[in-house]
Structures are given as structure tokens and as C-alpha cells.
Amino acid sequence: MGSAFFEELKARGLVHQVTDETALEKQLNEESVKLYIGFDPTADSLHIGHLLPILMLRRFQQNGHVPIALVGGGTGMIGDPSFKDQERQLNTLDTVKDWSQSIKNQLSRFIDFDDATNPAILANNYDWLGELKLIDFLRDVGKNFTINYMMSKESVKRRIESGISYTEFAYQLLQAYDFLNLYEQEGCLLQLGGSDQWGNITSGIELLRREKEVQGFGLTMPLITKADGTKFGKTEGNAVWLDPEKTTPYEFYQFWINTDDRDAVKFLKYFTFLSLQEIDAIEKEFTAAPEGRQAQKALAKEVTTLVHGKAAYEQAVHISEALFSGNIKDLSADEVAQGFKGVPSYQVQEADDLNLVEILVTAGIESSKRQAREDIQNGAISVNGERRQELTDSLTESDKLGGRYTVIRRGKKKYFLLIF
Structure with a gap:
């Protein structure tokens, strides 16, 4: 651990907002900090919109900190209103339980739950939210927040016009309660999230201050935007999933290889573990000869290998080359199935x-x-x-x-x- 870590996060463009930056940096330099990110099970797989937060947990773990991956088995039953235009469909408990399990399996590919020195921790907020009694919640948590404070959150403001249910309005209190629980159980002091989570994160810090008189910290990552203005993480209107059954490794590889020239270097900093020096060298080569697509090739290689492994990456390259050259005869049955998924x-x-x-x-x-x-x-x-x-x-x-x-x-x- 050293000051270099936080500086590197900033140099990669991964720090959007942070509460009390000086104090947080000092804490990260001096000790192993426990931090968490929540993943609500809204489907049976995570998608590449979740990749940045997952890789943040991995970055912190590699630098000696302890990541807590919080699966939102409880909050997933409610639905987060943050920057959503309408209410979510509510899912059944069994569905959310199944999804929580598959999310846990996916997370363990990226963060190490068995590491000898600083193993990651997996938690599920259904364990405490599922037991919570309404009266206790209103007295212990609700009492700490004024309606004015809750209404001032950007995520809520945006929905007041179109309508927000009491259920989703209360979501920020549940997320605040998670932070309090993780502090009590694990000594967790830092919550990370996308920039749309700022309102929920600061509510948690407020609850820690009032209930425990401790200083918690929040750090958000930028919302990923694409140079052409389209939404990141979708291809032809479909989400790019981390589950190879839902998005084949070949489709996954194609998503990254087709990155806009204007985004390629930024994404190398966000999504890969190449050092800033290595990225710098790729950028020089790429700027000199963009047609060689060095940045996209490095990006697709790193991310596909990270998510699906080396063999799947090599297979994706093989399919791409065969399709480009017309040597379809070289493909195995599995490669044909991946390369021609979706054709009539x-x-x-x-x-x-x-x-x-x-x-x-x-x-x-x-x-x-x-x-x-x-x-x-x-x-x-x-x-x-x-x-x-x-x-x-x-x-x-x-x-x-x-x-x-x-x-x-x-x-x-x-x-x-x-x-x-």
C-alpha cells in the first residue's frame, strides 16, 4: 500500500467524486481498508455495465485492501430508483435468490475469496433486511433522515415529477442501513459505486456519523459514456453479458474490438490491468497508425481474457480471422455456433x-x-x-x-x- 495507488486510480480516470479525499487517501496509505460495492440481482447474470465496479474491487484487493461484494438479495426485491425513468418490475424471492447465487459465482472469477492475506468477503443484504422489523427500521434508521434531505437527492428529484412509489423512495435508507451493518459486522468504512449512486452513498455516510460517530467514505466512478453518444454496454440494443451462455466470448470480443477510436485508450485505462506505462506505449503506436487498431486489439485481448480466459480469447480471434478471410472450413462446430449465432x-x-x-x-x-x-x-x-x-x-x-x-x-x- 502506498500513495501511488490512489494517484493511479485518478490517473486512470476512475475517481469521479469522493468524500474527504485527503482523509481517505491517508487511510488507504496507512492501513488495509474494507470497502464494499453492492450488486442488485436484477437478472441472472451481471453485464459489462457492472465490469468497472467489479474491477475496482479487484484493484483494491491487489493493493492490500479487503473488498466486500454485497449481493443485494434484499434491495433487489425493492428496486433502486436512481436515474431510472420508471418503477422496476418486482421479482419473487426465489428468483432473486437464484440470481444472487449466479452473481456470486461470477464475482468469484474476478476477486479472490480464498486469498491468504486479504480474502474478499461476500455478503447478501437479505440476511439482515429480510429479518428487519418495520417499527425498528423506522425508529433506528428513518429517524435520522428528514424528508427534505431525502428529496434533495438528484436520483429522487428526477422522479418526483413522473412519480415515485414510497417503496423506491425508501431505497436510499435501505442502502444506508447496509453501510451501517457492514461497518458493524466487518468494520467497513468505504463504499464505492457508479456516479448515479452518490445520493445513496452519502446517506450511508450520514447514518454512520449519526449512529456510530465514525467517518465513513464514499467514492464514485464516472458513468461511462461513449464518444458517439450511444449507451455503453449495449450492442444492437442487447446487453453484453458476462455469462458466456448469454453473450458468447466471440460476441464479447467483437464488442471490444469495435470500440470507437476516441474511446479505446480511455477504456484501456478503465478496464485493463496494463500499467499506465504500457497503455502509454500502446497509445503512441495507435496515434501514429490508428488503422492498425492496436488499442482495440489490446483492449479486446485483455478484457476477453480477464472475463472468459485465454482459450476463449484465442478462439474468438480464430473465428474473427476465419470470417474475415473466408476460411470457414477451418472452424470447429463450437466456433461456427459462436460465429454465426443469430443468423437465419x-x-x-x-x-x-x-x-x-x-x-x-x-x-x-x-x-x-x-x-x-x-x-x-x-x-x-x-x-x-x-x-x-x-x-x-x-x-x-x-x-x-x-x-x-x-x-x-x-x-x-x-x-x-x-x-x-
């Missing part, structure tokens, strides 16, 4: 005629036999990356990649998948 597909039946003209029509790739014949003769049809121009051609065993798939391309861009 057809499940081939036992009775189907595998003559090329026939199967193109049966699979709905061509509208008629006449059109199919025309496209074949014009060289517009390729099978596994190879052009087929014979009308008498049929698909054979050797056309089934990994014994399962045949990739048909019509024209330059239209891909179809036949599944055997």
Missing part, C-alpha cells in the same frame, strides 16, 4: 433432398428453384466459404463442419446456417 438457420430433416438447388429452396434461402439456379450459375452461392456453380451439386458429409453445420452465403453478406 434451418434444421435439415431426414427426408430433405440435399441437391444444392433443392436445399436452398427448402431452407428458405431462395424463393424459387429458378432463382436458386440463377444465383448458383452467377457465382452468388458459396458453401463454407467456397463458391459452388454446378447445378448438379449436392451437399455431402464433407460439407458438414464438425459433422453439424453448413454455412451458406448468398451474395456478399447474407449468411445462413444449415444444422444437421
Whole structure:
């Protein structure tokens, strides 16, 4: 631990707001500090919007501090109003429990719960919020906050116009109570979160001051914005998940490799553990020759390896290269499934005629036999990356990649998948 750590966080652009910076920096330099971030289970997987906070926990752990990952099994039942335009759907207890478990499993890939010197701690706020009696809560927690104070929070203000339920209005008190509990149980003094969490975090610090007369700290990270103005973490309108079943490692890799030139270096500082010197060297090379996409390549490599491991990263590169060069024959069945996820597909039946003209029509790739014949003769049809121009051609065993798939391309861009 040394002053260098906090300075590095700032140099990476990871510090947006902080309460009493001087005191916090002193504390971080002098002792191992316990800190927490909450993750509400609003789905069965975390997504890349959660990646920055998760990696912050990892950064603190690598620097000798003790991260507490708080799964919001209790708060997840309520829903955080912060910067949401409308009320959330409420989920059942069983659903939230299942989701909490999968989130725990995902977190353990990034932070070490078995580290010998400073193991991370996993907590679930359902353990205390689930037992909480309303009268006690109103007397012990509610008494410390005026309505005026709660209304002054940006996250609440934004919703007063459109309407906010009492349930979501009370959310900041529950989050404050979490901080108090983690202080009592673990001696936790620092809460981290996205910049949208500032109001909730400062409420917790206020409760610690009033109930325990201790100084707690809050630190928020910037909200990630993209240079082109679109929302970070979505691709074609879908969230990019950390679960490989929901977003394949190839899709994940593609998300990072397609980063805008204007964002690539900033994201290297946010999302990787490359040193600032290494990032500086990449930036120089990238600025000199942006077409080489050095920054995006380094970013995609680091983040994909971090989240999915080296083998999955190498596989993603292999798929990308095969698709770019047209060497589709080199792909395994698993790689085909990843690389062509989402393209129109057809499940081939036992009775189907595998003559090329026939199967193109049966699979709905061509509208008629006449059109199919025309496209074949014009060289517009390729099978596994190879052009087929014979009308008498049929698909054979050797056309089934990994014994399962045949990739048909019509024209330059239209891909179809036949599944055997």
C-alpha cells in the first residue's frame, strides 16, 4: 500500500467524486481498508455495465485492501430508483435468490475469496433486511433522515415529477442501513459505486456519523459514456453479458474490438490491468497508425481474457480471422455456433433432398428453384466459404463442419446456417 495507488486510480480516470479525499487517501496509505460495492440481482447474470465496479474491487484487493461484494438479495426485491425513468418490475424471492447465487459465482472469477492475506468477503443484504422489523427500521434508521434531505437527492428529484412509489423512495435508507451493518459486522468504512449512486452513498455516510460517530467514505466512478453518444454496454440494443451462455466470448470480443477510436485508450485505462506505462506505449503506436487498431486489439485481448480466459480469447480471434478471410472450413462446430449465432438457420430433416438447388429452396434461402439456379450459375452461392456453380451439386458429409453445420452465403453478406 502506498500513495501511488490512489494517484493511479485518478490517473486512470476512475475517481469521479469522493468524500474527504485527503482523509481517505491517508487511510488507504496507512492501513488495509474494507470497502464494499453492492450488486442488485436484477437478472441472472451481471453485464459489462457492472465490469468497472467489479474491477475496482479487484484493484483494491491487489493493493492490500479487503473488498466486500454485497449481493443485494434484499434491495433487489425493492428496486433502486436512481436515474431510472420508471418503477422496476418486482421479482419473487426465489428468483432473486437464484440470481444472487449466479452473481456470486461470477464475482468469484474476478476477486479472490480464498486469498491468504486479504480474502474478499461476500455478503447478501437479505440476511439482515429480510429479518428487519418495520417499527425498528423506522425508529433506528428513518429517524435520522428528514424528508427534505431525502428529496434533495438528484436520483429522487428526477422522479418526483413522473412519480415515485414510497417503496423506491425508501431505497436510499435501505442502502444506508447496509453501510451501517457492514461497518458493524466487518468494520467497513468505504463504499464505492457508479456516479448515479452518490445520493445513496452519502446517506450511508450520514447514518454512520449519526449512529456510530465514525467517518465513513464514499467514492464514485464516472458513468461511462461513449464518444458517439450511444449507451455503453449495449450492442444492437442487447446487453453484453458476462455469462458466456448469454453473450458468447466471440460476441464479447467483437464488442471490444469495435470500440470507437476516441474511446479505446480511455477504456484501456478503465478496464485493463496494463500499467499506465504500457497503455502509454500502446497509445503512441495507435496515434501514429490508428488503422492498425492496436488499442482495440489490446483492449479486446485483455478484457476477453480477464472475463472468459485465454482459450476463449484465442478462439474468438480464430473465428474473427476465419470470417474475415473466408476460411470457414477451418472452424470447429463450437466456433461456427459462436460465429454465426443469430443468423437465419434451418434444421435439415431426414427426408430433405440435399441437391444444392433443392436445399436452398427448402431452407428458405431462395424463393424459387429458378432463382436458386440463377444465383448458383452467377457465382452468388458459396458453401463454407467456397463458391459452388454446378447445378448438379449436392451437399455431402464433407460439407458438414464438425459433422453439424453448413454455412451458406448468398451474395456478399447474407449468411445462413444449415444444422444437421
